[in-house]
Amino acid sequence: MAGPLAAVFDHILQGYDIPKPDGMLKVSEDDAFADLEPIPYSLATNLQHAVVWQRFWLDKLAGGRRNSGMEEWKNDFRVPDRSEFRALRTEFLEGLRRAREIADSSPLAHSLPTDDEAIDTLIRIAVHGAYHLGQMNLIKRAARRAKKRPA
Secondary structure, three states, X not given: OOOHHXXXXXXXXXXXXXXXXXXHOOOOHHHXXXXXXXXXXXXXXXXXXXXXXXXXXXXXXXXXXXXXXHHHHHHOOOOOOHHHHHHXXXXXXXXXXXXXXXXXXXXXXXXXXXXXXXHHHHHHHHHHHHHHHHHHHHHHHHHHHHHHOOO
């Protein structure tokens, strides 16, 4: 049985409250990059943002920098190139799975000074990921609805 923190990732990955991420992120590039007023950014840009921070936090757990810097902030909400979309989708899904593995490890598999800091970082990954998955699901639905409307 998974521990409580791993169970949080199970809820996200198994689609308990929102669609399963691997299925929900199966979206055409046209829908992923759709410009939908008044939504401020596309699903692809939202995904790119989620990946930037998930990557930073996973790297932090592995012993990387503990504080964000210009690299993260200059890439925050960057509009990705269409050629990046599949890799971003894969990285996001694999990152959630990696965070779940860390959350279920005993002792916690991390390189931070304390377990408390590692748990806080894992919670950030879970909350941030779930929040943006909800947004991406709504954007996906809006893109599909917009295609059905007469021009």
